[in-house]
Amino acid sequence: MEIPAGEVVVLVxxxxxxxxxxxxxINRLIEPSSGTITIDGHDTAGVDPDRLRRGIGYSVQQGGLFPHLTVAKNVATVPGLLGWDRKRIADRVDEMLTLVGLDPGTFRGRYPRQLSGGQQQRVGVARALAADPPVLLMDEPFGAVDPITRGLLQDELLRLQAELRKTIVFVTHDFAEAVKLGDRIAVLGNRSRILQYDTPGAILAAPADDTVAGFVGSGAGVRQLTLTRVGEVELGTCPVSAVDEPVEPVRAALDDPAQPWALIVDDHRRPLRWVSKEHLAHADSLSEVGDPVRETVSDRSTLQEALEALLTGQAARAVVTGPAGEYAGLITVDTLIAHLAEVRAGAGAPA
Ligand SMILES: Nc1ncnc2c1ncn2[C@@H]1O[C@H](COP(=O)(O)OP(=O)(O)O)[C@@H](O)[C@H]1O
Ligand SMILES: [Mg+2]
Structure with missing residues (x-):
């Protein structure tokens, strides 16, 4: 089995x-009884295990944090082993916490028990990344958190990976998670026999045998929604205005009966509120008016997640946000239906 550099391979x-x-x-906590594992062409059996492990981040369920150490000390583990000086370690800890979405000032001095499951998981990822290893092993890292947090952590990982391009081996027993995160998926059977190793699309379209088909599960049609990310379909648009801009142009834009709602965004273009003509009837600024935006989906989310967000919010459309949480467009139920119809037409199935 070959794992291409810079890709996410999911073992399921x-x-x-x-x-x-x-x-x-892979990181030689267990020695293989036969066969070889090579990284970048070097047989790992010939590499000093400590040195090997410093080049491989390892993140497990619940972060696998040391309970008696603060968040900062946890993240600093490998840089400490590498003998970095204190200033460099402190800077790196803050950088890593920021990267995984935790405010360093708030979290640096906390202990793992003072964190939610999702926060512990983020610290675990920060720790795995601290020494900037080219390879990352993630063993069911999101297995212990609730489904909503899991979705957020998955989005976060995809955002990080778009930036960092690590070689990631990710383990899960959830096929939907494998489809969402994997560039490739290895479906394993008993004794780790590789039943199929291919892209999510290829596996969904043609499972190699009945066992794999069982994993893929029923409802493969709707499951097609898990294969496409929101950023890959054509998004809708609406009038958008920054919160400190004048009211008049928004009012004018809403004169168009096809555009009953305008979106107010903050100075980083992150969505804040929806406003209608009625909202603006007596408003002289955009700073207070409108209804808060509840449903947003990341452009890295799958269409399946977008559908869930729409159903949860009982809304016909959700705001799509880009890598920094900024407005990127709108997704509607119609977009999803049109996409499914297209996939079916492409597959030659009756619509
Ligand atoms: N290739 C293999 N051949 C024989 N036994 C194995 C093999 N891989 C794992 N095992 C054994 O199977 C058990 C469970 O393995 P584990 O790696 O924890 O499974 P998983 O993480 O998939 O749940 C362990 O006792 C392990 O020693
Ligand atoms: Mg396991």
């Missing part, structure tokens, strides 16, 4: 099939 398979064992062989 039933409990006990050897996913964790495989990961632990």
């Amino acid at each position: 398979g039933p409990s006990g099939c050897g996913k964790t064992t495989t990961m632990r062989m």
Whole structure:
């Protein structure tokens, strides 16, 4: 099995099939009884295990944090082993916490038990990334958090990966998670036999055997929605105005009956509120008026997640946000239906 540099490969398979064992062989916590593992052309058996592990970030369920150490000390583990000086370590800790969306001032001095599951997970990822290893092993990292937090952490990982381009081996037993995160998926059977190793699209379209088909599950049609990310479809638009801009142009834009709503954004173009003509009837500024934007989806989310957001919000459309949370467009139920119809037409199935 070859794992291309800079890609996310997801190992998915039933409990006990050897996913964790495989990961632990990659960083030599377990030695293989036969065969070889090479990284960048070098047989890992010939590399000093400590040196090897410093080049491989390892993140496990609940972050695997040391409970008696602060967040900062946890993140600083590997840089400390590498002998970095204190200033460099402190800077790196703050940089990593910011990267995973935790305010360093707030979280640096906390202990793991003072954090939610999702926050612990973020610290775990920050720790795995601290020494900037080219390879990252993530063993069911999001298994212990609730579905909404899991979705957010997945989005975060995709955002980080777009920037960092690490070689990531990610383990899950959730096929939907594999489809969302993986550039490629390895479906493992008993004793880690590779049943299929291919892109999510190829596996969904043509499962190699009945076991793989069982993993893919029923409802493969709707599952097509998990294959496409929001950023890949044509998004809708609406009038958009920054909160400190004048009211008049927004009022004018809303004269168009096809555009009953305008979006107010902050000075980083992040969505704040929806306003209608009625909202603006007596307003002389955009700073207070309108209804808060509840449903947003990231452009890295899947269409399936967009559908869930729309159903949850009982809204016909949701705001799509880009990498920094900025407005990127709108997604509607119609967009999703049109996409499914297109996929079916392409596959030659009756609509
Ligand atoms: N290739 C293998 N052949 C035989 N036994 C294995 C193999 N891989 C793992 N095992 C054993 O199977 C058990 C479960 O493996 P583990 O890696 O924890 O599974 P998973 O993480 O997929 O749930 C362990 O006791 C391990 O020693
Ligand atoms: Mg395991």
